[in-house]
Amino acid sequence: MDTDLLITSVNADGDGVATFEGRTVTVPGTIPGERVVAALQRSREGGLTGALTRILVASPHRVTPGCRHFGPCGGCTWQHIGYPEQLRLKQRLLQGLLDAALGAHAPSVRLTLGTPTLDGGTPWGYRDKVHFAFGPGGRSLVMGHYRRASRTVLPVEECPVHAEEGNRFAFVVRDALARARIRGTTADGEDGIARHVVVRVSEGTGERLGTLVVTENVKALRRVTADVQAGIAPGDPGASQPRVGFHLNLHDRPGSFLFGRDTRRLFGLGEVREQVAGASYLVSPTAFFQTNVRAAQVLVREVLDALSDARYRRILDLYAGVGLFALPLAREGRMVTAVDESREAMAGAAAALRVNRISEPSCRLIASRVEDAMDRLAGRRSARDYGSPAGPDEGSWDAVVLDPPRQGCPPHVLEWIVHTLRPARIVYVSCNPDALARDLAGVPGASYIFERVQPIDMFPHTAHVETVVVLKRIEPRSGGIC
Numbered sequence: 293m294d295t296d297l298l299i300t301s302v303n304a305d306g307d308g309v310a311t312f313e314g315r316t317v318t319v320p321g322t323i324p325g326e327r328v329v330a331a332l333q334r335s336r337e338g339g340l341t342g343a344l345t346r347i348l349v350a351s352p353h354r355v356t357p358g359c360r361h362f363g364p365c366g367g368c369t370w371q372h373i374g375y376p377e378q379l380r381l382k383q384r385l386l387q388g389l390l391d392a393a394l395g396a397h398a399p400s401v402r403l404t405l406g407t408p409t410l411d412g413g414t415p416w417g418y419r420d421k422v423h424f425a426f427g428p429g430g431r432s433l434v435m436g437h438y439r440r441a442s443r444t445v446l447p448v449e450e451c452p453v454h455a456e457e458g459n460r461f462a463f464v465v466r467d468a469l470a471r472a473r474i475r476g477t478t479a480d481g482e483d484g485i486a487r488h489v490v491v492r493v494s495e496g497t498g499e500r501l502g503t504l505v506v507t508e509n510v511k512a513l514r515r516v517t518a519d520v521q522a523g524i525a526p527g528d529p530g531a532s533q534p535r536v537g538f539h540l541n542l543h544d545r546p547g548s549f550l551f552g553r554d555t556r557r558l559f560g561l562g563e564v565r566e567q568v569a570g571a572s573y574l575v576s577p578t579a580f581f582q583t584n585v586r587a588a589q590v591l592v593r594e595v596l597d598a599l600s601d602a603r604y605r606r607i608l609d610l611y612a613g614v615g616l617f618a619l620p621l622a623r624e625g626r627m628v629t630a631v632d633e634s635r636e637a638m639a640g641a642a643a644a645l646r647v648n649r650i651s652e653p654s655c656r657l658i659a660s661r662v663e664d665a666m667d668r669l670a671g672r673r674s675a676r677d678y679g680s681p682a683g684p685d686e687g688s689w690d691a692v693v694l695d696p697p698r699q700g701c702p703p704h705v706l707e708w709i710v711h712t713l714r715p716a717r718i719v720y721v722s723c724n725p726d727a728l729a730r731d732l733a734g735v736p737g738a739s740y741i742f743e744r745v746q747p748i749d750m751f752p753h754t755a756h757v758e759t760v761v762v763l764k765r766i767e768p769r770s771g772g773i774c
Contacts, residue, residue, distance in 0.1 A: 294345055305318075331345055402746045407587045596620055608693070611632060693721070744762040
């Protein structure tokens, strides 16, 4: 049924939201303020969705998408919205969630900081981690992104949000697989050979690291490796070319995990070097590192600014990953303890410490679940239980930085930070506004006030938003700082 609708807002998925007969309707591809005609249908969850049929009154912020695949492709949802308006919508989305969760205690959200560009315009080519999925197609495979709300691969011939050199590498791999008649896998990974290709392009050095994910190491992959090596080599033997590496990852289990356990180097580099806020990081094929390094620079600067006062000397970094915040803080002379349960991430952080010539006690690493290390970090258990030397300041922290996974911070961990550690300052970095709003609902009234809520646009042309929240303790403690 075609229905006339007024779009009033956007939801967390980036879809326009309208009301019809007292019910909420989501309409992908629309912008608040637009009047549209949409064909209504029930969603799988029982709500109403609308397929955009016609725009009656267009938003002044509507622009021409930068990619021919926009719409069916599930990679981007906001290419039809001008970039300044994208930043404002993210601010409003976050403000609405905080208002709903915290009521009168909700802080004001600052305007979203965008991904930097050389000309100050719309950011393209910002994804330094290029990722394509393979699917069955013809006599071998297709390569692209999953269709919107689907696990079917949409073949693509461009992806302007990816780094250009990463795209080129990936298309060389695709063509080599097609020539070798390697089959793409089904969505569950149970049938076929080629699952994904991931290319890491270093913003600082131009180094490129490609990883082909397969279910089985078949003989035909030798030809693929040779073709890829020839395809990315410089045409002129004397030409200067960024160094490259190519890896094979074996992933034979069903599920949505990107990588399997076994990775082997086929040729070239074993890792690439990235630099953020003056610190160098070594990124291996399967390691997690920020997808958008330009925006990561902005993110780290926000955290450093929040802790710029030299009195914040002893800092605990929870869910630290490879040390994105810990290393720059240590370089500034702080005493940092970084905790993360991923041993691969901690190994990457240890390698980065060596590269940056940072040693204890400037930065100590604890490979542990935060929950398992809580007693030690509060000064209640001997460090001998953890197999690493004790730090002189365990149990006394001037500031805590936490960057939990997408599901947010476990309530008992946040309660422990607020009521047991009671640092003078908490810097909460979040990649999920819904989880952030839920977590922060319990903080006001616990002797902390919101000093700053700063959204950062890590993924332009999507509704995703990263946020840095700075909380200040208002109840002084003996000998402490506020």
